[in-house]
Amino acid sequence: MKRNWLVLLGATVLLAILAGCSNGGSSTTEDGKKIIKVALSDDVNPPFLYTDSENNPIGYDMDYLAEVEKRLPDYKFEYIFGEEESNLVGLATGKVDMAINWFFKNPEREEKFHYPKYEYGYSLTSLITKTDRDDIKTLDDMVGKKFTPMSASGGLRSILNGYNTSNPNNPLTIESIEHPSNADNLKRVDEGKADAIFLNKSTFDAVQETLNLDLKVAGIVSKEPIFIVYNKENIELADQIDEITHELTEDGTLSKLSDKWFSTDFFQDLEYINEKGFSYE
Numbered sequence: 001m002k003r004n005w006l007v008l009l010g011a012t013v014l015l016a017i018l019a020g021c022s023n024g025g026s027s028t029t030e031d032g033k034k035i036i037k038v039a040l041s042d043d044v045n046p047p048f049l050y051t052d053s054e055n056n057p058i059g060y061d062m063d064y065l066a067e068v069e070k071r072l073p074d075y076k077f078e079y080i081f082g083e084e085e086s087n088l089v090g091l092a093t094g095k096v097d098m099a100i101n102w103f104f105k106n107p108e109r110e111e112k113f114h115y116p117k118y119e120y121g122y123s124l125t126s127l128i129t130k131t132d133r134d135d136i137k138t139l140d141d142m143v144g145k146k147f148t149p150m151s152a153s154g155g156l157r158s159i160l161n162g163y164n165t166s167n168p169n170n171p172l173t174i175e176s177i178e179h180p181s182n183a184d185n186l187k188r189v190d191e192g193k194a195d196a197i198f199l200n201k202s203t204f205d206a207v208q209e210t211l212n213l214d215l216k217v218a219g220i221v222s223k224e225p226i227f228i229v230y231n232k233e234n235i236e237l238a239d240q241i242d243e244i245t246h247e248l249t250e251d252g253t254l255s256k257l258s259d260k261w262f263s264t265d266f267f268q269d270l271e272y273i274n275e276k277g278f279s280y281e
Helices: 004-021 060-070 084-092 107-112 155-166 182-190 201-211 235-250 253-262 270-276
Strands: 034-041 075-082 098-103 121-130 197-200 215-230
Touching (some): 034 084, 060 098, 060 253, 121 182, 182 197, 182 215, 201 215, 215 270, 235 253
Parallel strands (some): 034 075
Antiparallel strands (some): 121 215
16 A cells, blocks of 8 residues: 555655765754654555545554654654665664664564664454354464465464464464465455455555455454664664653553544553454444
8 A cells, every 4th residue: 555655755765865865973953953764664554654635644653753752852853755675774774763664573673673662552463254254253263264375474474373382282274375465365255265364453444445345353363562663873762762652651642542543542451452442343
């Protein structure tokens, strides 16, 4: 779900940065604020990040960053759009200061980048089924049933692999495929060729808006913490933002933003999300 303007803008700006257009030091605004370069992915993912009718970036991520910036009077955020991998190259080389795109923690990225202590939100992993099915709500219900094929690597697969490690006598059956298509897999479920697809709920919502298939979110399986990632030279900045993130969590600001964008408070537990606080419509 890419906006062409984001691709073009991201390619132009990020290539310029990677080519060395940075002044090599800390740039500042006219009023003396230090400019922090924040990489945003042009592969938009509602409601975390997408664009409004005027192509302005909006979503949970942008509201969160705005709240953080309010509490950093000496800093000014400058947003740079680009492909995720290009953003991470820019982050690793110090051409951008931090990147946000609902990043999970994994050992490979933790070697390259600095992760803060506190997450700023969660990705809700879900089981998507036909609307008339009531027999699938949890991963336990998928034992002996058919998933759509998925990549052999990635965060979603690692969750299912972890389930199988914990349940060796009743493992899930998972078919691997290179470069799976979420749209094609959702159509497989709609056509009865698979019982369910394991997918981030926000991804399902975005694809479903276009396809409008006879499918539903049958249950939220897990909430995976997501983080800003930083260049390892920016520990001081990361610590400051980490403290603010903790404050925003404790004072309920992030819960309000979650309810605004996701119709639930994903800082609550899964029981609350599944039974009390979630709108499946």
